[in-house]
Amino acid sequence: MRRIQDARILLVDDNPDLLALVGSALQNAGYQPPCAAQSCAAARRAFAAAAPDFLVLDVNLPDGDGFTLFQELQARREVPALFLSARDADADRLFGLGLGADDYLTKPFLTQELLLRMEHILRRAYRAELAQGGALALGRRSVSLGDALVTAPGMEPLTLTATERALLQKLADNRGHIVTFDALCESVWGDGYYGYENALNVHIRHLREKLEDDPSHPVWLLTVRGLGYKLAGEARA
Amino acid sequence: MRRIQDARILLVDDNPDLLALVGSALQNAGYQPPCAAQSCAAARRAFAAAAPDFLVLDVNLPDGDGFTLFQELQARREVPALFLSARDADADRLFGLGLGADDYLTKPFLTQELLLRMEHILRRAYRAELAQGGALALGRRSVSLGDALVTAPGMEPLTLTATERALLQKLADNRGHIVTFDALCESVWGDGYYGYENALNVHIRHLREKLEDDPSHPVWLLTVRGLGYKLAGEARA
DNA sequence: GCGGGAATTTAAGCCAAAATTAAGCCCGCG
DNA sequence: CGCGGGCTTAATTTTGGCTTAAATTCCCGC
Numbered sequence: 001m002r003r004i005q006d007a008r009i010l011l012v013d014d015n016p017d018l019l020a021l022v023g024s025a026l027q028n029a030g031y032q033p034p035c036a037a038q039s040c041a042a043a044r045r046a047f048a049a050a051a052p053d054f055l056v057l058d059v060n061l062p063d064g065d066g067f068t069l070f071q072e073l074q075a076r077r078e079v080p081a082l083f084l085s086a087r088d089a090d091a092d093r094l095f096g097l098g099l100g101a102d103d104y105l106t107k108p109f110l111t112q113e114l115l116l117r118m119e120h121i122l123r124r125a126y127r128a129e130l131a132q133g134g135a136l137a138l139g140r141r142s143v144s145l146g147d148a149l150v151t152a153p154g155m156e157p158l159t160l161t162a163t164e165r166a167l168l169q170k171l172a173d174n175r176g177h178i179v180t181f182d183a184l185c186e187s188v189w190g191d192g193y194y195g196y197e198n199a200l201n202v203h204i205r206h207l208r209e210k211l212e213d214d215p216s217h218p219v220w221l222l223t224v225r226g227l228g229y230k231l232a233g234e235a236r237a
Numbered sequence: 238m239r240r241i242q243d244a245r246i247l248l249v250d251d252n253p254d255l256l257a258l259v260g261s262a263l264q265n266a267g268y269q270p271p272c273a274a275q276s277c278a279a280a281r282r283a284f285a286a287a288a289p290d291f292l293v294l295d296v297n298l299p300d301g302d303g304f305t306l307f308q309e310l311q312a313r314r315e316v317p318a319l320f321l322s323a324r325d326a327d328a329d330r331l332f333g334l335g336l337g338a339d340d341y342l343t344k345p346f347l348t349q350e351l352l353l354r355m356e357h358i359l360r361r362a363y364r365a366e367l368a369q370g371g372a373l374a375l376g377r378r379s380v381s382l383g384d385a386l387v388t389a390p391g392m393e394p395l396t397l398t399a400t401e402r403a404l405l406q407k408l409a410d411n412r413g414h415i416v417t418f419d420a421l422c423e424s425v426w427g428d429g430y431y432g433y434e435n436a437l438n439v440h441i442r443h444l445r446e447k448l449e450d451d452p453s454h455p456v457w458l459l460t461v462r463g464l465g466y467k468l469a470g471e472a473r474a
Numbered sequence: 475g476c477g478g479g480a481a482t483t484t485a486a487g488c489c490a491a492a493a494t495t496a497a498g499c500c501c502g503c504g
Numbered sequence: 505c506g507c508g509g510g511c512t513t514a515a516t517t518t519t520g521g522c523t524t525a526a527a528t529t530c531c532c533g534c
Contacts, residue, residue, distance in 0.1 A: 080361075090347055097353040102361070103340070110327055116334040124317075124339070124361040147414055148464060161521065162463030199523055201482065206521095216482080225480070225531070398510060436512055438492060443510095453493080462491070462520065 001053060001129055004122050009034040010052035012043040012069070013084065014062050022056070025111040040064040047073050054122060055081035056114075057101075059092070070099060080125045082118060084109070136172050137234070138211055138220045145169055150210050158210045163188055167203055168211075168231075171221070176233035178224050204229060238290060238371040238383065241359050245383065246271040247289035249280045249306070250321065251299050259293070262348040277301040284310050285399065288382070288406065291359060292318035293351075294338075296329065304336055311337060313424050314407060317362040319355060321346070373409050374471070375448055375457045382406055387447050395447045400425055400440055405448075405468075408458070413470035415461050441466060 001007055009026065011034045013019055019036040026034055035050045037043040040063045046052070055073065059066040070081055083096045088106040096104045102121045105114060123130070136143040141152045145168065148160040160168065170187040171179055185193040185200060204223075208215040220232045238244055246263065248271045250256055256273045263271055272287045274280040277300045283289070292310065296303040307318055320333045325343040333341045339358045342351060360367070373380040378389045382405065385397040397405065407424040408416055422430040422437060441460075445452040457469050 090350070094347065094349055094353065097350065097357070100357075102357050103354075110331065112331055113327070113334065116331065117340075120334070120337075120339050121361070124358070128365060147467070148461065159461070163522070165464075196523085198525085202484095202523075204481095205483065223481070400511070433512085435492095435514085438494085439512075442493070442495095460492070 001126055004119055004126075004130070005030040006032060007053040007122050007126070008032060008050055009054045009056065009118075010037065010043065010046055010050060011035065011056045012037045012040075012061065012066070013056075013058035014038050014060070015058075018058075018084075022111060022114065025115060029115055038062070040069045043069055043073070047076070051077075052079060053126070054118065055079055056118070057081060057083055059083055059085035059087060059096070067096060067099060070096075070101060074100065080121050082114075082121065084114075136168075136175075139213075141211060143168065143172075143211070145172065160210065161206075163203055164207050164210070167200075168207060171229065171231040175231045178228050178230045180228040184228065238363055238366055241356060241363075241367070242267040243269060243371070243383070244290040244359050244363070245269060245287055246291045246293065246355075247274065247280065247283055247287065248272065248293045249274045249277075249298065249303065250293075250295035251275050251297065252295075255295075255321075259348060259351065262352060266352055275299070277306045280306055280310070284313070285403075288314075288402065289316060290363065291355065292316055293355070294318060294320055296320055296322035296324060296333070304333060307336055307338060309427070313427055314403070315410065317358050319351075319358065321351075373405075373412075376450075378448060380405065380409075380448070382409065397447065398443075401444050401447070404437075404440055405444060408466065408468040412468045415465050415467045417465040421465065 009031065011019055011022060013022075013036075016038065019038070023034055023036060026032075034056075035046045035052060037046045038061075040061050043057075043061075055070070057066040057070055061069065066083060066085070070083070073079065074081070080102045081100075082103040082105060083101050084105055084107060085092060085096070086107045093104045093106075102125075103117050105117065134144070134146065136145060141150055143150050143160075145165060148162075148165045150158040150160065166188045167184060170184055181197055181200060185196050188200075188203075189196055204221065205215070208218050208221050211220055212218050222230050222232055224230055246268065248256055248259060250259075250273075253275065256275070260271055260273060263269075271293075272283045272289060274283045275298075277298050280294075280298075292307070294303040294307055298306065303320060303322075307320075310316065311318070317339045318337075319340040319342060320338050321342055321344060322329060322333070323344045330341045330343075339362075340354050342354065371381070371383070373382060378387055380387050380397075382402060385399075385402045387395040387397065403425045404421060407421055418434060418437060422433050425437075425440075426433055441458065442452065445455050445458050448457055449455050459467050459469055461467055
């Protein structure tokens with residue numbers, strides 16, 4: 001999971017209208033279409049098939065109750081979960097939360113609130129996983145722009161300087177496309193660049209020494225004569 | 238933090254009865270006595286002094302509103318939080334959750350439910366930390382951020398000052414990643430930092446004198462020139 | 475092949491960021 | 505009121521990396 005919205009969500013409720021409503025709300029918010037199930041049996045199947053990252057469970061289901069279902073699924077694999085229920089009795093809420101659910105929302109509810117609460121739980125539950133997003137893959141090497149680090153298997157990590165990182169950032173933003181000298185200079189030194197064209201060469205050289213196996217015959221950071229530079233796309237050039 | 242119950246909780250509400258009630262419920266459940274504050278001003282002070290792990294905020298406060306307070310504290314350091322409010326309007330709940338709070342409970346509420354919800358949030362938020370006993374391991378040294386103590390085998394424990402602890406807290410929260418000067422300054426001095434960039438150096442130096450074997454050649458608290466500082470990860474550099 | 479502009483490469487000097495050190499200030503406390 | 509710890513300020517030194525410059529190689533049209 002790279003973004004919160006990539007989470008696979010399993011929605012269990014016997015009301016098709018609600019499933020549709022929440023499903024479309026999720027999609028509007030940029031999520032993947034959720035799996036939906038209208039019974040415990042269907043939920044069990046979907047759980048096995050789809051390996052969801054989050055459960056939204058109604059408490060009342062035609063062939064059982066959400067609490068039991070929750071416990072059963074939780075035993076198979078721990079997944080964050082939120083209960084929906086028409087029953088607002090204190091005892092129900094306490095029971096549901098006591099089982100280990102992350103939240104308990106009573107119907108009717110605002111879909112917006114559901115989304116917000118889900119988002120929080122997901123963020124907390126998958127924080128570690130989400131944290132290391134956005135690494136730039138360059139052959140065997142991997143560049144974390146956030147940390148200004150170049151790592152390769154069986155090799156001491158190299159650090160990028162502030163300028164090098166800014167440069168690479170710009171190139172990565174336009175990966176696969178030409179970036180003109182002007183655009184590069186501007187993104188590093190701001191508007192008032194002049195006479196930096198030469199300095200740019202040097203930084204490019206330094207980058208190549210950190211990114212390329214053979215800096216003098218670059219494979220990733222390519223020069224486009226007369227125009228600028230470009231970062232080669234995924235496929236090895 | 239070694240156990241959930243060791244979490245330091247900051248309780249902000251203008252009603253002394255509620256503070257007492259929740260406070261004793263927490264203690265009955267095995268928690269530490271929480272810090273209590275009855276105003277934004279008091280909360281700000283307590284936040285700086287006690288470095289809480291969790292915030293319970295009333296929305297209505299005599300000298301401001303809980304939402305604004307929350308945002309302000311959150312900017313200094315990210316702490317899980319739960320809103321209490323007498324206002325049950327949908328808009329309020331959505332607003333509170335939208336700000337990034339982990340939960341929103343309307344008064345009157347069951348203390349038991351509050352406790353359950355708190356426990357869940359704490360468990361999710363501090364999972365990683367709980368797993369490894371709550372101390373920051375830095376080579377032979379071990380830092381307990383809660384107690385502001387640095388211990389090493391065969392050595393008198395050193396104490397961290399409030400500023401040093403705040404700084405290290407922020408760095409530890411992002412262990413292995415770069416933390417910019419701005420982020421550091423903000424987490425220590427709040428929004429209106431200016432001219433503190435220099436002071437930061439000095440505190441870093443002090444931290445290094447307490448954390449490093451050779452403060453002038455740091456191994457753990459590294460400077461990333463032009464970007465910020467970072468705390469090295471587990472693997473010895 | 476030749477010539478000229480474009481890009482690379484290398485090394486040296488320079489500059490600003492960060493480290494270091496010490497002195498002064500402020501606040502709580504005896 | 506003086507003391508002490510810790511925070512801030514200020515002045516100085518150090519260092520890393522940015523820029524400059526000059527030599528070299530590369531590419532392309534002629």
